[in-house]
Structure formats: structure tokens, C-alpha cells
Amino acid sequence: MTTLSTQIQLASRPVGWPTHDDFRRVVVELEPLAPGEVRVVNEFISVDPYMRGRMNDVRSYTPPYALDATMTGGAIGRVTESESTDVPVGAVVSHQLGWRDVAQGDASGFRVVPELPGVPLSAYLGILGMTGLTAYVGLLEIAHLAEGDTVFISGAAGAVGTAAGQIARLRGASRVIGSAGTDEKVALLTEKYGYDAAFNYRSGPVRELLAAAAPDGIDVYFDNVGGDHLEAALDAFSDGGRAALCGAIANYNSDETPAGPDNMSNIVTRGLTLRGFTVGNYLEHFPAFQHDMAEWFAAGSIVFDETVVDGIDNSVDAFLGLMRGENTGKMVVRTAV
Amino acid sequence: MTTLSTQIQLASRPVGWPTHDDFRRVVVELEPLAPGEVRVVNEFISVDPYMRGRMNDVRSYTPPYALDATMTGGAIGRVTESESTDVPVGAVVSHQLGWRDVAQGDASGFRVVPELPGVPLSAYLGILGMTGLTAYVGLLEIAHLAEGDTVFISGAAGAVGTAAGQIARLRGASRVIGSAGTDEKVALLTEKYGYDAAFNYRSGPVRELLAAAAPDGIDVYFDNVGGDHLEAALDAFSDGGRAALCGAIANYNSDETPAGPDNMSNIVTRGLTLRGFTVGNYLEHFPAFQHDMAEWFAAGSIVFDETVVDGIDNSVDAFLGLMRGENTGKMVVRTAV
Structure with missing residues (x-):
């Protein structure tokens, strides 16, 4: 046979x-x-x-x-x-x-x-595999999420984004803000995934949308998008802010060279840290991730x-x-x- | 009186x-x-x-x-x-x-x-004050300089740059590369300040000049310039590279908004860390800096x-x-x- x-x-x-x-x-x-x-x-x-x-x-x-x-x-x-x-x-x-x-x-x-x-x-x-681990490592190991942080997540309705929003909340973020590309996804973020605020990035300049959603600034940015989202985050950061750069889907299919953020000088003046990562280099965190996720699933804390x-x-x-x-x-x- | x-x-x-x-x-x-x-x-x-x-x-x-x-x-x-x-x-x-x-x-x-x-x-x-401390903190605390690293320093003939090149060498860098804006400064870098390689950034595209000076890539970038220098460094970085962003004199007097690097996606794919800092937030390192500098001066290791x-x-x-x-x-x- x-x-x-x-x-x-x-x-x-x-x-x-x-x-x-x-x-x-x-x-x-x-x-x-x-x-x-x-x-x-x-x-x-x-x-x-x-x-x-x-x-x-x-x-x-x-x-x-x-x-x-x-x-x-x-x-x-x-x-x-x-x-x-x-x-x-x-x-x-x-x-x-x-x-x-x-x-x-x-x-x-x-x-x-x-x-x-x-x-x-x-x-x-997804949530229990590399996708969930990506969100977990990005927030905790790369961006050093701390209790009370205001967190912004771009591409928030995606696989990594929906995991990241919930993990941020479970690990003590005081405010979680997300962006997505349709009104339906934006509604899902606040209604199902526990985001405090969310916006449709197609509805205006991301800089303005983020400034309105985070009037007191952000401490952590989890970047799945790049481009104008990263630029907006650099403007919104409080001093000492930390970005975990996970992806830049905005640029993946472009055959033009994208311009970088026009406000890179904020990295110096506000003492920011931008750190890129790929989950494959952080597989040693899988046991801790599995342990936490199993607890959160058992408690019904994860959707x-x-x-x-x-x-x-x-x-x-x-x-x-x-x-x-x-x-x-x-x-x-x-x-x- | x-x-x-x-x-x-x-x-x-x-x-x-x-x-x-x-x-x-x-x-x-x-x-x-x-x-x-x-x-x-x-x-x-x-x-x-x-x-x-x-x-x-x-x-x-x-x-x-x-x-x-x-x-x-x-x-x-x-x-x-x-x-x-x-x-x-x-x-x-x-x-x-x-x-x-x-x-x-x-x-x-x-x-x-x-x-x-x-x-x-x-x-x-200068060298024994905030300028020297800036170089010291940037390399050691921000960029986590390690023995064997290849280090690139922009604005290398300036006050911070000349200090940084020597500190990098004294702390174990295997190769130190600098950029400056005149041929006289470039000569000074290799002849007086112990740089292994240096280039005049006005003599061609910085990307090409750095690639030629660092054919095996760089591990640490100390950025005094921003703009095309940061872009070139992002191209030259080996995986896990670290940038200490100290200044961006290229942009200070511009009344136009500068475009950021067009290769930000390297931050993700190579797992890079970009970290901005201002020395005023790291004054607790002054005693260690003073101690090391006094030793280096006594040994005649610093010019x-x-x-x-x-x-x-x-x-x-x-x-x-x-x-x-x-x-x-x-x-x-x-x-x-």
C-alpha cells in the first residue's frame, strides 16, 4: 500500500x-x-x-x-x-x-x-503554541512589562495581538490599547479581549488616533505592524518606554523601500529602548509559558x-x-x- | 567693591x-x-x-x-x-x-x-567629566559591550567619540571603526586614537563606507550622528547587535522632519536592540567611571x-x-x- x-x-x-x-x-x-x-x-x-x-x-x-x-x-x-x-x-x-x-x-x-x-x-x-509564546516573550522578556504599565499593541486582533492583550492584562498592565483594521475587529478588542481602548487605523492618522487613546502616554509598545504605527508609538512614549518589535506586516509585501519613523530622536531624548526579536531565539521560555497558560486556561482567563x-x-x-x-x-x- | x-x-x-x-x-x-x-x-x-x-x-x-x-x-x-x-x-x-x-x-x-x-x-x-561618562555609560551600560565585539562609533573625532573609541579598546573590543567629517580627523582616529579603521562620511554613501570597513559586520554601534549613519549601522549589524543612541547632530539644526532609517525591519529579523540614553540618568556610574579613568590615565592609556x-x-x-x-x-x- x-x-x-x-x-x-x-x-x-x-x-x-x-x-x-x-x-x-x-x-x-x-x-x-x-x-x-x-x-x-x-x-x-x-x-x-x-x-x-x-x-x-x-x-x-x-x-x-x-x-x-x-x-x-x-x-x-x-x-x-x-x-x-x-x-x-x-x-x-x-x-x-x-x-x-x-x-x-x-x-x-x-x-x-x-x-x-x-x-x-x-x-x-496558536495561543498555546508559538503564537502565544511570541506574545508572552515579547511582553515579558523583551519589553519588560511592569505592573501599572500602559501598553499599546498594533495588529491587536491578530493571533499574536489577541494573546498579547490578555497576557498584558493578566500580568498587571493598567491600560491596554489596540489597533486593528476594521470596525468589527475594533469592537472585538474591547468587547471580547478586554482592551480598554481600541481604534481602526484606517480611520485617520495613527499618530492622532493613538494620542487620543493614550492621552497620558504609553510605557510599552508591542509592534506587529511597523511603519506609521511605530512612528505613532515613538511620539506617544513616556520616558523610559520599551518597544518589542515583533513584525512589520505593513511592509512585507511592499516592493518599495519604506521610510523609517521621522521621530527617531525621541529614542535619545526619552531614553527609549527598541528591541526586535523572533520567538525562535527564546524557546527556553516555553516551559514557563506553558505553565502560566495552563493556569490561565484552567481559570477561564483566556479567550x-x-x-x-x-x-x-x-x-x-x-x-x-x-x-x-x-x-x-x-x-x-x-x-x- | x-x-x-x-x-x-x-x-x-x-x-x-x-x-x-x-x-x-x-x-x-x-x-x-x-x-x-x-x-x-x-x-x-x-x-x-x-x-x-x-x-x-x-x-x-x-x-x-x-x-x-x-x-x-x-x-x-x-x-x-x-x-x-x-x-x-x-x-x-x-x-x-x-x-x-x-x-x-x-x-x-x-x-x-x-x-x-x-x-x-x-x-x-570633557574626558574626565560628563563627556567621558557619556562614552563609558553608552558602551558599557547601554550597549553592553563585550570582549571581542566589533564596535562602530559615528562622530568619532568628537569629544564623546574619541573617548568611546579608547574605552571600547580598553574594555576588550576586537575592532573599532569610526567615522568623521574630514580627512584630517579620519587620520587622527587611526593614528592617535587607536581606531582600526576610519572613514570620511563625506566621501561616499555611509552604507558602502561602513560595509567596506566592517566586512564581517558590527556588534555595537555608538551613535552620535543619526540619519544615514544609523541606517548604515542597521545594515551592518550582526544578529543580536546593540546600538547606544547618544545624539543625532545631523538633525539638530534641520527645520525639516528627517526620514528615519529605511531598514527598520532589520531590528526584528536580526534581533537588534536600539537604546537611547542621556547621561544625566546614569550619574550613579560616575564613581566607577572616575575609578577606571584614573587608572587608565595613570597607565598612560588615554589620550x-x-x-x-x-x-x-x-x-x-x-x-x-x-x-x-x-x-x-x-x-x-x-x-x-
């Missing part, structure tokens, strides 16, 4: 916005398992903003995606065959083999997930949204939708349909 | 480059000393780039200079009369009363200087230059010359002529 795996490959490097032509669907016949290997039928695969950067052939924190190779990234599934005693048949595992419906490889590349009661598997790609797209063949559409901001919360593709 | 004090006041707020019309010379008749007060005949007064910022009426780390009031700032002189037992006649003192030839006030505003043998008093306004302008009446010219980069090392005005 042969097993087929449907996979999505990068066929060409996008210039500006990716299109379907930049990707290719292939069906691969899998080899029988070698000793130590496992085979996993995926349930969900993750699409994330950072993937856009990896489609370019430039130096970055992760190597660029290879052309004509399957898109890698977070995924979760169940083991259906195993030649490893560490990772038995039936185990739920997460891995980084990405956009394919069936994955296989050495067991060391698969991590058995300790399931929490009542939590869907997709959440381990989350997912945008689920069905079918491996729709992975590119899911990714493009994410780039356009069509998701609320974590965007995942359900491969087991 | 009356005592007269010649003082330079700010008469109007400069727009763009300051002119002589923005200042006013006054001669003030000093009151007899009150109990607890001292009178000091200044030997040197300090002119510094940060003073340009204080001439504007904007929020900053120090309040703006008041109009029609005497310019304040660092100065050093000898006590000629004293109604204080703490600060006796004959003591050498530093203070912040700025651009005047005779200063007086409560003794608490005057700090007795522990003189090192063979060091001119002007040095306590320094000064550009001395004679006469309180030439203070404005000294300041304008500083803004134009006419100084090498610390710019001071000798008032005792």
Missing part, C-alpha cells in the same frame, strides 16, 4: 504581493518508514506572517524557503505509523514540516503535545479566536487572506477534512 | 541654524554673598551638542532654556569667595551655571573636583584633544563651530584670559 502526501511548494519568489502562480501543488508518494521515523496525518497547518519574509532570498533569522521545496512551518497531527518508541501511534504531535497533509520523518522532529482538556488541537498552533480554512489546497488562499488581514485570531488550515 | 559677571543669554529660539542674533551679552552686577553661597571665577565653560535641543521649546529630557536667561551648562573654575565651610576659597569646582565668567550661588550647586596630576582643568569638562576658544564673548562662535564640526575632541571656552 502506498501513501500519498499532498504538498504545497514555493515555485517562484514573489515580488510584492504573492500570487497563486508563486506556488505549486504536488502529490508525493511516501517511502516506507525507516527505523526511528514516524508518519503523521496532519489535522491543522499554520500560516503565519513571517512566512512572507522567508519567500524572499535575503538574509534573515530563518533561511529563505528553497524554491521547488515544500513550504515548511508549524503543523499538528496524529501519528499513524511509527518506527520509534518515543513517539507512538496515536500520539498528537506538533512539527515544522508545514504545508502537507501527511508528514513523515525522524521522530526527533516531532514533539508530543500534552493536551489540555477541552482545547482544540488547532490551539497548539481566543481562530479563522479556519478547510483543505490543504486552500493553503495559499489562507495565507493571502492572512496578509490582507481577513483573519481574526490565528489563521489555520484544516487538512483533515 | 562690586563684582561684575559677563553672561550670554538666549534671546530668541533659533529656527534651523542658530545665529548671533539669537543670543545676547549682558553684564550683571553680583549681589554680596548670602550665607552658604560661594563665588567662582570660571576657567572654562563647556559647549555641547545637546544644548541645541534645549534651545527649542519642546519636551525633552532637560527642560528648554528659558528666553532672556543665561545659558546653563557645564563649567569649571576656582572659588574666590565663600560663605560655606564645605567649599572653601581656592577649591576647584565644577558646576552647571554655564556661560558666564563669574558664577555664584549656594555651595550645594558646586562640586569640588579631585584633581589628577598633570591634567588640565578643562579635561574635567585626548581639546579645541579651546578664548573669551566668554566668543562662546556663541564656539558653539556654532561645534555644530559645524570644527572641533577635534572636546570644545571648550576659556573664560580666564
